Amino acid sequence: MEYLNIDAIDVQLLELLQEDASCSNQWLAAQAGISPPTCLRRVRRLHESGLIERQVAILNPDRLAAAVGHGLACIVEVSLDRQGAEHMDAFEAQAVAEPAVQQCWRVAPGPDFMLVVHTRDMPGYLALSQRLFTASANVRNAKAFFSTKRAKFETRLPLPPTV
Structure with missing residues (x-):
């Protein structure tokens, strides 16, 4: 199994997505202090690597x-x-x-x-x-x-x- 090297921005994106994966790419990019295209590219990489397994709705x-x-x-x-x-x-x-x-x-x-x-x-x-x-x-x-x-x-x- 190949491991993905992640940096502080990736960790911040993962924290934000764990809180609310339905947020917009623009909001996520602003919170992480990066451009929306960079944010989208990083989130795609996190998905493709398997680090983000899936996104779901959690029911009460x-x-x-x-x-x-x-x-x-x-x-x-x-x-x-x-x-x-x-x-x-x-x-x-x-x-x-x-x-x-x-x-x-x-x-x-x-x-x-x-x-x-x-x-x-x-x-x-x-x-x-x-x-x-x-x-x-x-x-x-x-x-x-x-x-x-x-x-x-x-x-x-x-x-x-x-x-």
Whole structure:
């Protein structure tokens, strides 16, 4: 994997884009103290290098639940019986294919996976658990922790300070 050399202006652009990726190129350039064409070129380079993976809209789950109905969030610890690479890869592929699985992490020590799951309601979670945990002969244990309140949710990654 090739790494991109970034400077203080790139770091500043990344900070600004992490705060609001919908800002205009002109505004972004003014904040960074560079010309709009230079800004556009730098942001394209950050995208092309893979440093900026994608830009998305982040939905508020509480307001979404109020608008469309219930919402249930949980974190699930999953332990497998067999941890060979092919077994880990198979469960991971199954988990990431589920739309309700928002995040899938392989972890150690302890359980093999941590999943962040969002479903409409408990019947939706039960259906997911049947597909993902019960139907698989290799899942030894799945332990769910249901959210009662989200105190913090951040997508920002810490960057080195700019001078």
